[in-house]
Amino acid sequence: MLKYKLMTFDEYQKLALTTAVEYDDPTLAKTIWAMGIAGEAGEVIEKWKKIIAYKDGKVNKSDIDELSKELGDVVWYVSVLASSLGLSFNQIMKDNVKKLADRKKRNVIKGSGNYR
DSSP states (O other), X not given: OOOOOOXXXXXXXXXXXXXXXXXXXXXXXXXXXXXXXXXXXXHHHHHHXXXXXXXXXOOOHHHHHHHHHHHHHHHHHHHHHHHHTTOOHHHHHHHHHHHHHXXXXXXXXXXXXXXX
């Protein structure tokens, strides 16, 4: 098994790109990666549903391992799509935390809508 040191989001993004399939059509690539996010997120929620429905919400080590793999796939697709759009994963994360901190400060963290 390969061992990696702790890495920044941008370091992960660079490594993720080394495993991405190259497509001649950039629009097709972005579409496949965007659909991949939805597909993998669906796998996460399906595994969670089974834990709730069939195991009374009791999570064991195997469940955690499976969820971790699926969450990793979601992160991979997000990272590769971000790269294809010229976005830095580090910057996306910084901007997201800043946005959420501002919402919390204004007490609208639980609201709905993008521009609250």
